[in-house]
Amino acid sequence: MAKITYLEANGREHVVDVCAGLTVMEGARNHGVPGILADCGGNCACGTCRVYIDEPWLAKAGEASEVEAATIEAQEDAGPGKRLSCQIKVADELDGLVVRMPETQC
Amino acid sequence: MQRIDELELPYLPMEEAAFASNPWPQLAAAREAHPWLAKAAFGFAVHQFGAMKDLLWRDEYLQTRIDNVLEVMDADGTEWGRFEKYSLLARQGAPHERIRSVLAPAFTPRQANRHRPLMQGVISELLDEWVPRREFDFEEFASNFPIGVMCSLIGAPRSAIPELRSSLEALGLSFSMDRNHLPALENAMNVMNGFVQRLVAERKAARLPQGEEDLLEILLDTVERGDLSERELFDLLIFLFVAGYDTSKNALTLLMSVLIDKPRIYERCAEDKAYCRRVVEENFRYLTTSTIPRTVVKAITYRDVLIPEGTELFFPVSIAGRDPTAYDDPDSFDPGRKEIKKHLTFGMGGHICLGQFIARAQIEEGLHLIARRMKNPRRTGPSSWRPFFGVWGLKGLPFAFDPADLKEDARLDA
Numbered sequence A: 001m002a003k004i005t006y007l008e009a010n011g012r013e014h015v016v017d018v019c020a021g022l023t024v025m026e027g028a029r030n031h032g033v034p035g036i037l038a039d040c041g042g043n044c045a046c047g048t049c050r051v052y053i054d055e056p057w058l059a060k061a062g063e064a065s066e067v068e069a070a071t072i073e074a075q076e077d078a079g080p081g082k083r084l085s086c087q088i089k090v091a092d093e094l095d096g097l098v099v100r101m102p103e104t105q106c
Numbered sequence B: 001m002q003r004i005d006e007l008e009l010p011y012l013p014m015e016e017a018a019f020a021s022n023p024w025p026q027l028a029a030a031r032e033a034h035p036w037l038a039k040a041a042f043g044f045a046v047h048q049f050g051a052m053k054d055l056l057w058r059d060e061y062l063q064t065r066i067d068n069v070l071e072v073m074d075a076d077g078t079e080w081g082r083f084e085k086y087s088l089l090a091r092q093g094a095p096h097e098r099i100r101s102v103l104a105p106a107f108t109p110r111q112a113n114r115h116r117p118l119m120q121g122v123i124s125e126l127l128d129e130w131v132p133r134r135e136f137d138f139e140e141f142a143s144n145f146p147i148g149v150m151c152s153l154i155g156a157p158r159s160a161i162p163e164l165r166s167s168l169e170a171l172g173l174s175f176s177m178d179r180n181h182l183p184a185l186e187n188a189m190n191v192m193n194g195f196v197q198r199l200v201a202e203r204k205a206a207r208l209p210q211g212e213e214d215l216l217e218i219l220l221d222t223v224e225r226g227d228l229s230e231r232e233l234f235d236l237l238i239f240l241f242v243a244g245y246d247t248s249k250n251a252l253t254l255l256m257s258v259l260i261d262k263p264r265i266y267e268r269c270a271e272d273k274a275y276c277r278r279v280v281e282e283n284f285r286y287l288t289t290s291t292i293p294r295t296v297v298k299a300i301t302y303r304d305v306l307i308p309e310g311t312e313l314f315f316p317v318s319i320a321g322r323d324p325t326a327y328d329d330p331d332s333f334d335p336g337r338k339e340i341k342k343h344l345t346f347g348m349g350g351h352i353c354l355g356q357f358i359a360r361a362q363i364e365e366g367l368h369l370i371a372r373r374m375k376n377p378r379r380t381g382p383s384s385w386r387p388f389f390g391v392w393g394l395k396g397l398p399f400a401f402d403p404a405d406l407k408e409d410a411r412l413d414a
């Protein structure tokens, strides 16, 4: 279990306990957190589950695969720490993770 | 809680030609009668944007069961039936993922953007050939574009296009649920089978050098590693042509039909490619192509309605963008909308369109160059409509235009 804070672009905060093994995207979806669309259901195919992660969490979240890195370009919002939340598996060491969501996924 | 088959529901006659040519009044009446569900031929239609959004990604509950389509089409034992039964859309779970993951790296937004010059080249050649005619069926013109792009991506000679066009036209009606099409589908499968088998044999005899790989090279490597059978390779090549053909061609034709009536927007498309992106996305909401069929494989309870296993659901994503509960002023075409990509044109879940980024890029590039070369487009005759089930769209768009002044073109280039 990890406590994850989802921050909407307007500053609203959602703090949610997410079971290890789920993805950061599933944590949001299962708890009705707005701001992540996840149109492809977590298959790394749509780019509508983008989040921003600050160091030092970025390193703990693991490397993005090649397909993830190429799919994240679906939307041009720029900035460091951009990841697809469906590709980040929740584990105990992500307890306390903060993810920021873009103003819109579409 | 009520079972879906016990509800009093309106009937959405999606199988009727009159509905295909103007679905909006009946859709409005259906919405009045029930907020998200209607009865339809072969099952039920989920017609509300929000309900589609909630349900369509749930692959655990909803799957494409080709058997049901084959039954309606009376196609058991046919080659077309075999092809559809083992297609990417009909596969689920690990067998689906195995094939999709082979293809995925070649279809990312980054790859699609890399192919933009190729798309510009294909549309420019077509325009060179067609513009001097000043008057033609835009749908026929548009049909050459996605096949041309697909040939280039796969690594097939573009000289094959005339041979493939009528077969792809026939296969575009695969999900129209009209069994009269079956002989044409069988015929088309023969042509496509012959084409891809020749293509593979020729490539095997002369492989491309490292660094110049196209999609066919990637797929042949996958066959050699034992991760794809040869039959799967043939089917996949056919499937890619089919999946990208009618959809893209109809989307581009629908877009032109909308823009003929919006000359200022059309003119701006000639000058501003970034604007083309917005116009293309807005039309993916406003007037688009697909109805997605699904069979319920595990009972669902949604908004207090029990939908039992075995229920056939249709998701007409083609009309979801006009839902007044999801959009402000849904019937106005506004490329300035804030969430411009809020639409379901490419579906949802694990089967979400693999070619969505290619489709977007090619229609954007196409629109920009078309608008530069064909000025003042106007209709010269009526269009009719394709079947609403499957891939909807216009049948024919006779039109005339003024060829662009090439000096003007050079000014824009500068």
Ligand code: HEM
Pocket (backbone or CB within 6 Å): B064, B088, B089, B090, B100, B146, B239, B240, B243, B244, B245, B247, B248, B251, B289, B290, B292, B293, B345, B346, B347, B348, B350, B351, B352, B353, B354, B355, B356, B358, B359
């Ligand atoms: C505007 C053009 C297009 C539209 C509207 C469109 C629409 C769709 C839709 C709605 C689906 C999902 C079907 C379902 O879930 O049952 C789909 C799947 C698919 N599309 Fe597209 N498509 C377009 C262009 C393309 C292009 C250009 C390609 C190929 C380059 C392509 C390849 C595919 C493939 C391979 C699938 C099956 C994916 C799977 O089952 O995993 N599409 N498309």
Ligand code: FES
Pocket (backbone or CB within 6 Å): A025, A037, A038, A039, A040, A041, A042, A043, A044, A045, A046, A047, A048, A049, A071, A084, A085, A086, A087
């Ligand atoms: S849910 Fe589609 S890429 Fe993450």
